[in-house]
Structures are given as C-alpha cells and as structure tokens.
Amino acid sequence: MERILDVVRESAAREGITRVRTVALVVGPRSGAMPEALRFAFEVLAGTAGPGGTQTAAGPPATDSAAIESPGPPGRSGAGRGPAGLFAEAVLLIDVPPIRARCRRCGTRYGEGDENGPDWAFTCPACGSSGPEFLSGNELRLDYYEGD
Amino acid sequence: MRVKLARDILKANDQLANGLRRRLTSHGVLGVNLIGSPGSGKTTLLERTIERLEGLRVAVIEGDIATALDAERIERTGAPAVQINTEGACHLDANMVIDAASELDLAVLDFLFIENVGNLVCPAAWDLGEDVKVVVSSVAEGDEKPRKYPAVFQKAAACVLSKVDLLPHVDFDIERFRADAALLNPDLTVLPVSAREGTGVAEWVAWLKDRLTAKRQRR
Numbered sequence: 001m002e003r004i005l006d007v008v009r010e011s012a013a014r015e016g017i018t019r020v021r022t023v024a025l026v027v028g029p030r031s032g033a034m035p036e037a038l039r040f041a042f043e044v045l046a047g048t049a050g051p052g053g054t055q056t057a058a059g060p061p062a063t064d065s066a067a068i069e070s071p072g073p074p075g076r077s078g079a080g081r082g083p084a085g086l087f088a089e090a091v092l093l094i095d096v097p098p099i100r101a102r103c104r105r106c107g108t109r110y111g112e113g114d115e116n117g118p119d120w121a122f123t124c125p126a127c128g129s130s131g132p133e134f135l136s137g138n139e140l141r142l143d144y145y146e147g148d
Numbered sequence: 149m150r151v152k153l154a155r156d157i158l159k160a161n162d163q164l165a166n167g168l169r170r171r172l173t174s175h176g177v178l179g180v181n182l183i184g185s186p187g188s189g190k191t192t193l194l195e196r197t198i199e200r201l202e203g204l205r206v207a208v209i210e211g212d213i214a215t216a217l218d219a220e221r222i223e224r225t226g227a228p229a230v231q232i233n234t235e236g237a238c239h240l241d242a243n244m245v246i247d248a249a250s251e252l253d254l255a256v257l258d259f260l261f262i263e264n265v266g267n268l269v270c271p272a273a274w275d276l277g278e279d280v281k282v283v284v285s286s287v288a289e290g291d292e293k294p295r296k297y298p299a300v301f302q303k304a305a306a307c308v309l310s311k312v313d314l315l316p317h318v319d320f321d322i323e324r325f326r327a328d329a330a331l332l333n334p335d336l337t338v339l340p341v342s343a344r345e346g347t348g349v350a351e352w353v354a355w356l357k358d359r360l361t362a363k364r365q366r367r
Contacts, residue, residue: 003157004157011151011153015149032269121295130334140156142154143153144152145151146150
C-alpha cells in the first residue's frame with residue numbers, strides 16, 4: 001500500500017494535483033490480497049483513519065463484483081505524510097472482478113457470474129476438463145486516481 | 149481530473165524475480181520454492197533431500213518470521229544456508245531472496261532451495277524467481293487442503309505429501325487428496341514421502357534431478 005501511495009504521490013506532483021479524491025484499485029479474488037487489509041493500510045498510511053467505516057456497494061453488473069469504499073472523514077489531515085493533506089479526503093475504491101476462465105481443451109469461457117456458477121475446482125462445465133487458463137481474478141492493479 | 153495509471157502492483161517484484169531467474173539459468177541452477185503450513189515438515193524434508201543429493205551442490209535460503217533455527221539445522225548437513233527473518237511478514241518476496249542470494253556463490257550450485265514462511269496463502273502470490281513451486285502438505289493436516297487452499301496447488305509443479313508414516317493414525321483419505329489435487333492441477337506430481345522413515349525420498353530426489361536435467365537441456 002505504501003508503494004501505491006508513492007506512485008500516486010509522484011504522479012500527482014507531475015500533474016499538479018494537490019487533493020486526491022479517489023484511489024481506485026482492482027483486486028482479483030485470486031490475487032491473494034485482502035480488500036479489508038488494503039483498506040486498513042490505506043487509512044493508516046494516508047492519514048484518513050477515523051470512524052469512517054466501510055461501505056460495500058453492489059458493483060455493476062455482476063452480483064459477485066463488489067466495490068468497497070473507505071471514506072475518510074473530512075477535517076483529518078494527512079499531515080506529515082508528504083504534501084500536506086494530499087490524501088486527507090481520499091476515498092479508496094476497490095473493484096473485485098469475477099474469476100473467469102477458459103477451458104484449455106474446448107475453449108469454453110466460464111466462471112463467476114454464470115447462471116450455474118463454477119464448481120470449487122473450476123472444471124469446465126462443457127467438457128469437464130480441469131486446469132483452465134484464468135482470464136480474470138488474478139489482478140492486483142492500481143487502476144486510476146482522481147484529484148484536483 | 150482522473151489519472152489512469154493501470155499499474156500492476158506486483159510488477160516490481162516480478163521484474164526482480166525474473167532477474168534472479170535469469171541468473172539461476174545462466175549458472176544452470178534449479179530454483180525450488182518450498183511452500184507449506186508451519187509444521188508440515190519442510191525443513192526435515194530438506195535435511196533428508198540434501199543427504200540424498202550427495203555429490204550435487206545445494207544451498208538453502210530459509211524464510212521465517214523469527215529465529216535462525218532452520219538455517220542452523222541446514223548448516224548441520226554441511227550445505228550453506230542463509231536465514232531471512234521477515235519480522236512479521238507472512239511470505240518472502242523477490243527482494244528478500246535476492247539479498248540472501250548475494251551471500252551465496254550461485255556459480256557453484258546445482259540446486260537453490262527457498263523455504264518460504266510457513267503459510268499456504270500469501271506465498272502462492274509472490275514470484276521469487278524460482279523454476280518450480282513445490283507445496284508440502286502433511287497427512288496430519290488433513291486431506292481437504294487442496295479444496296481449502298486451491299491457489300498454491302494450482303501453481304505448484306509438485307506436491308510432497310509428507311509424514312505418510314502417520315497414515316495409520318490419522319483420518320486421511322489419500323485417494324480423495326489425489327483426486328482433488330488432480331482436479332485443480334492435472335500436471336501436479338504428488339509424491340508421498342516420510343522423511344522420518346525414508347519412504348518416497350528417493351522418488352522425490354529423482355523428480356528434482358529430472359527437473360534439473362530438463363532445465364539444463366533447455367538452455
């Protein structure tokens with residue numbers, strides 16, 4: 001998370017941005033990263049920690065895609081953490097994309113979000129082959145940030 | 149204003165890992181990343197493996213949250229060992245491994261074993277520059293490990309099923325374990341081993357030597 005904020009900090013300096021409003025991550029369920037842990041680290045490192053709480057919104061369009069918001073209460077400054085208050089009002093958005101796979105034998109695309117979801121081992125619903133190629137769900141990406 | 153970055157957060161780690169992998173390849177060294185729960189028998193397996201690899205040159209990088217106990221055990225076998233203490237981190241990353249490897253002469257090695265921090269979750273996500281990941285799972289832990297921790301079984305080339313001398317004393321369905329592991333990863337080689345009694349160690353060592361030979365032939 002420290003590295004993520006460093007990247008945003010450097011980019012904001014280049015772009016002349018003094019207030020970051022949003023930091024958006026893409027965190028696949030197979031990435032090994034926990035959105036809750038990332039949110040906690042963000043609050044501590046960005047200096048937005050407080051009784052902000054967590055909002056979990058249903059992300060469009062699949063039901064298994066969720067966005068987790070971590071709003072920092074206005075007024076708390078990120079003093080002492082780089083340019084004064086750069087992240088003081090920043091909100092962390094985490095997009096959790098569904099796990100999607102492609103069968104190596106028959107090419108069928110399947111995964112979370114299908115009417116009949118995949119089995120625990122992600123075997124192909126069409127031909128029963130195991131060990132598919134995973135198309136999404138491994139992401140751990142800093143997607144964008146917004147500021148002014 | 150929205151600034152699109154699309155930055156892969158693990159990219160820095162993966163680039164370091166690829167650099168180490170190239171160095172290992174240039175020296176003809178096989179890098180093996182051992183991943184397993186605490187107490188699954190990773191260090192004992194390494195002790196028996198080093199004895200059986202007599203004549204081949206082995207070094208070990210040991211990852212633990214604290215203490216140098218495992219590196220001390222490895223050094224008693226005569227193999228060089230470097231201990232990494234992660235001081236809380238639940239996995240090794242490529243940067244830590246490169247630091248540790250700088251204390252070893254890679255040019256004189258055949259095998260570099262990296263014993264990861266005892267954990268079946270996070271180590272699966274971090275590339276250390278190894279050629280193969282090997283998951284160590286003991287029969288005492290239960291036969292549902294592939295179902296509970298699929299990622300590490302999907303990414304591993306082999307699974308050492310350790311402590312098989314305990315099979316008469318535990319409720320462990322080895323056929324269920326094999327079937328689940330094969331469903332997750334049809335290419336996974338499952339090697340039942342008892343480091344204590346020596347069962348299966350020869351097959352495991354033969355698998356390692358085959359991988360080393362295959363790597364050197366590809367060069």
